[in-house]
Amino acid sequence: MTKPTVVVLGAAGAQASGLLRGFGRTETDLELVLCDRAWRDDAPLEVGTQQVHRVLFDLLSEPDKLREILTGADLVVNLTGPYYTLGPIILDAAIEAGTNYLDICDDADATELLLQRDQAAKAAGVTALIGMGSAPGTTNVLVRLALDALPAGDASASITWCVDAKDMVGAVVPHFAHSFSTAVPEFGGTPGWELLAPERVSFPEPVGEQLVVTLSHPEVLTLPRFTRVTTAHNKGGLIPEDFTHLGWSVSRLPHGPNRTAAMHTIFEAALAGHSEREPVGSGLIVDVRVGSDGISFLSGGQMSQDDATGTPAAAGSLVALQGKVPGPGVVSPEVLEPADFFTALREVSAGGGGMTAYRTRDGEIVEHVRIRDLLTLDAVAR
Known part of the structure; x- marks a missing residue:
């Protein structure tokens, strides 16, 4: 059987390291074409036994080479940034080449530009799964899992997160600043501090109470588009x-x-x-409600953002290679069947994560519920 060919753009970056480690854990044989404009000769590649080809090129100055590399590939994973600049360029090239696409785009305005390619992707028979990282990505699938277990009716979703500043490397820095400048679109720039509605939120230990503010994030756009969520909020x-x-x-x-x-x-x-401070880790709360009924997912732990983002991207890539992403067209992770995603996630994950789930009533915890049981309910419902 021919191995699927996966092109990874931005393969020498921090987020790619988590993706490649995930690919190294799967038993699915892959041919990886790893592309970047700069490679360190001494940089190790943690890809297990996967077949690897390294390609050195600048996708902006060599667009013809980009199309050549994408043509014939089964999937391109775009890990370049910033997405509000490079995302549409690379998705357009993938559509032209007829190659399925996946990224970890976490810019709301870039997400709007990518969704505008939906009809072009459908016409080309291309399926593009955008925002397949941690948040967005895993957050979207968790919202879908909660919705499948909650009563019918309009829903609300609130996503709250925090990450350690030590993970602020590379393109993450300008992205974080961009999230402020687009947090309140009608403002037309960075709003005043109070307009960001700062508040303190308690995350599971060891993260504890942290300050979060309103930031632009794709889930606010995609959840109402692809699910019955009518109101979505994001703070980080x-x-x-x-x-x-x-x-x-x-x-x-x-x-x-x-x-x-x-x-x-x-x-x-x-x-x-x-420099002497010990990293605290990261925290995540995903709260989904339908009327007074709700499900909340909470996590807090020491996982690096490389793995927190790259591992879900590896899982989404496997789901895409299995032909289980609804398409063609441009879609977001909430369209995935949660069981498909979590099955793939177990295959590429090193373990850990510490996610817990609770049923709530009027925002108050009623009982603990296992994610495994929610997946079982989801499977029975189908």
Whole structure:
């Protein structure tokens, strides 16, 4: 049997490392074409026994080579950033090449641009699964899982997260600033601090109470498009909270050729001042309600953002290669069958994660429920 060919763009980056480790754990044989504009000769590749080809090229300056590499591939995984610049360019190339597509896009405005390619993707027979990381990604599937276990009717979804500032590397820095500048679209720029509705939220230990604010995120757009969620909210923050304030501040820097470099310099200087601090980890709360009934998912732990984002992307890639992503067209992770996703996630995951689930009534916890049992209910309902 011919091995599926998976092209990974941005393969030398931090998020790709988690994806590749996930691919290294699966028993599915893959041919990986790993592309980046810069490779460190001494950089190890943790891909298990998967077949690997490294390709050095700049996708912006060599568009013909991009189309050549994508043609004939079974899937392209786009891990380049920022998505509000590169996402539409690469999806357009995938549609032209007739290659299925997956990314971890977490910019709301970029998500709108990608969704605009839906008809073109359908015409080309291409299925594009966008936002298949942690948040968005796993968050969307959890909302779908809750909806499948809750009564009929309009639903609301609230997604709250925090990550350690030590994970702020590479394209993550300008992305975080961009999330502030697009948090309140009607404002037309970075809103004042109070308009971001800051609040303190208690995450499971060891994360504890953290500051979160309104940030733009794709789930707010996609959940109402693909599910019965009518109201969706997203809030997030960094640990320690000084870095949340810092993200808001750098988002107000004037636009210009040196803006991104200035952001990195500021964040790196701040991180240096916290070099002795032990990382706390990350936290996530996904709360879904239909009337007074609800299901909440909570997690808190030490998993790095490389794995937290890259591992779900690896799982989504397996689901895509199995032909289990509804398509063609441009879709978001909430269209996946939760059982398909979690089966693939177990295959590519190193374990851990610490996710717990609860049934709620009027926002108060009623009882603990196992995710396995929710998946069983979902399977019976189908």
